[in-house]
Amino acid sequence: MPTILLADDESAITDNLAPLLRRAGYEVVVTSDGRQALDGIRAHAPDLVVLDVMMPGLDGRAVLRTLRAERRSTPVILLTQVGESSERAMALEEGADDYLNKPFDPQELIARIRAVLRRGAASGGGLGQSPRLRSGTVVLDRVSQRVSRDGRDVVLTPRATALLAYLMTHPDEVMTRERLLEAVWGWTFQTSTRSVDTRVAELRRELEVDSGDPQLITTVLGTGYRFSGRVESA
């Protein structure tokens, strides 16, 4: 049974989230601040950490940085509070495997946990923490936010680059337009899902051999998109 370490200073959250995760089939270790979380991770070596960003003392991002500095690749899902797009971008750059904005849909969190654990088991983990990703001839440098194809730089809008980064760090996962909007744009407006289609079209135009028959970013009818190319650290 996989173990999840939960770190949130709000007991109202942990008191309700822990039973929900246990019900979903996980062992749960609860901690209430960043320091405890670090000690708990070192002591229990959990399979995944759900980390609140805003905690007194050592906050979630500091915990994440410390973990990565110690070369621990434990998957981390951040619960972001401020909801600013800069915070989401930083979360991914600093090596979070996924993130959700509070207040989140409990089922969405469980879906994210399952996806991250499955990915970790399949690829040996690490895509979320890798500064450069490659899929075929497409290379994404997450630090400089540059994308190249066949060794040549491709000019993309910042949001298309962010979308590509999110898709490439979550290969083979079906992503609804709403989830992509929340993760990359930071808002979910019922009427704004077309923004996702526009950016996907931009990515396909620049990255696919034949944008009419995409191989990298494929459409999941009636749902959203999936990054279907094989992704590896470069």
Place this chain on the structure above:
Amino acid sequence: MRGRAARRVLRGLPPLLPVLAGVLLWGLWRAGELPGGASRVGAEVTARPGDWVLAAGALATVVLLLGALRRRRARVARERALRAVAAQGAGDRQRLVGRLDHELKNPLTAIRLALANLAADDPRPQQAAGLRSIEEQVLRLSRLTTDLRKIADVETSRLDTTDVDVTALLEEALEVVGEQPRAAGRTLRLDAPRAPWPLPRVQGDADLLVLAFVNLVDNAVKYTADGATVEVRARESGPDVLVEVADTGHGISADDLPHVWEELFRSQQARAVPGSGLGLPFVRAVVHRHGGSVTADSREGEGTVVRVVLPVRQPAEA
């Protein structure tokens, strides 16, 4: 251009009128065209009467100019003070909204988690109905905090700026809203220039701008009855692009009109239609973030027009 310069000269004329009159009279006296001709009026008076008129005219002009200048300065100072107060008020409100959103997040998350646990416990039918009702209301509150956060986010986050084709965005907005069931029975029209040249491209964040336009068109559809017309017009206007979203809908009362840009404001007439009172504040936040302005004009029972002015070039980021 020339017309504007001429108008500016004409506007400057009134204070100069006395001195002009003096010059004219003085000239006429000199030329002997007025009764008394060029003759002197008296031994003690060394100046011609025209000279006196000229001097009096000059004095009156100086007095008038000084008065106008003083009034102008006072007006500028008053406007500046008002703007400072308004900016302070807007800043305070934004901070309050941000904190409210922040304080609501954890309780809402906890309630949603608790509900998920309760629902998983196989509740009796009556309890299940109660839980569903609570869940719906919590979702409503969650959406409210998300929308509040979105407004705060627009004001502070980085814009993904490109050269944007506003006409294409307006077409998209009309299409998105036109697909909604509530748009049935309304005529949606776009009037954007194609000749002699199309609208200039605007530097901006296409995703945010299209959301703002979708909001405006959606509002126009929401607050109109079957058979109404929604007209979207776009024009180049000096250094700006002007977009008007007009409808033949219920209109907004004069008392309510100034408040429609405030977060969570809903007029009496609007309460019959579901909404959050955050659409127009979001539009305003997007437009302001692009260095533009947005105003609304309305007549009850006749309709509303919202005017968005977007500068073609973005002012440099502060």
